[in-house]
Amino acid sequence: MKSLMVAVLYVLLTGQALAEEAEVKVFAIQGERLQYQPPQGWKIAYMEGTPDGDYVIEYLPDGENLASWRTGYLSIRRKSLPSENIMDQIKAKKLHLPALVVAQLQQDAKQGCQGKFEAMSHRDNTYNNLYFSVSGGFCGKYGSAAPYGEGSIVAVVEAKANFFTIQYGWRPVSDTDLKDYAWRITPENAEKYIKSIMRMRVCEDAAACQP
Known part of the structure; x- marks a missing residue:
């Protein structure tokens, strides 16, 4: 069972890395999707996938770019649920897909961190009749793109046909920037990102997303 889960999660999480700069x-988007509002002034920096299948959308504040962003990052990813057989096995173990995905993302982040990794607590809950998991953390050094570290808050939501991964990210601009705050993020920004995630909801089509 363990090897099966590892294989499934590898397939589900393939392609999680930040996209390269591109037009x-x-x-x-067609079918099941998230209804959400990016932070004011943020624009789509990258979009890849298919209208009715898996896709990823990345947002950045105006003036930032994917190669060297600092002040903020948001990605929304839709992926199809694994086969019914796999989902049945997960449920038989009294587990939930979002919790498994978040745990794997945390493990990947810790292993990829070149400095100290400070994890946030992992919380599971049900909201708007959907099961979701939330966690995050801060890596003290994450490659040349983030020499002063990178933090993220990640949420995974299981819907009817897909699961959605929402990630907010931030990077200090200097070695001393935000050092007085846990995970190098102000409480105001952390609250803003969490509230943004909690306002998101899944719609089965565009019409269903209308207020």
Whole structure:
């Protein structure tokens, strides 16, 4: 069972790395999707996938770029649920897919960190009749793109046909920037990101997302 889970999670999480800089080609999403509002002034920096299948959308504050962003980052990813057989095995173990995905993302972040990794607590809950998991953390050094570290808050939501991964990220601009705050993020920004995630909801189509 363990090897099966590892294989499944590898397939589900393939392609989680930040996309390279490229021309943005925005397409209209079809089917089940998240309804959300990016922070004011943030724009789509990258979009890849298919309208009715898996996709990823990345947002950055105006003036930032994917190669060297500092002040903020948001990604929304949709992936199809694994097969019914796999989902049945997960449920038989009294587990939940979002919790498994978040745990794996945390493990990957810790292993990829070149400095000290400070994890946030892992919380599971049900909201708007959907099961979700939330966690995050801060890596003290994460490659040349983030020499002063990088933090993230990640949430995974299980819907009817897909699961959605939401990630907010931030990077200190200097060695001393935000050092007085846990995970190098102000309480105001942390609250803003959490509230943004909690306001998101899953819709089965565009019409269902209308207020």
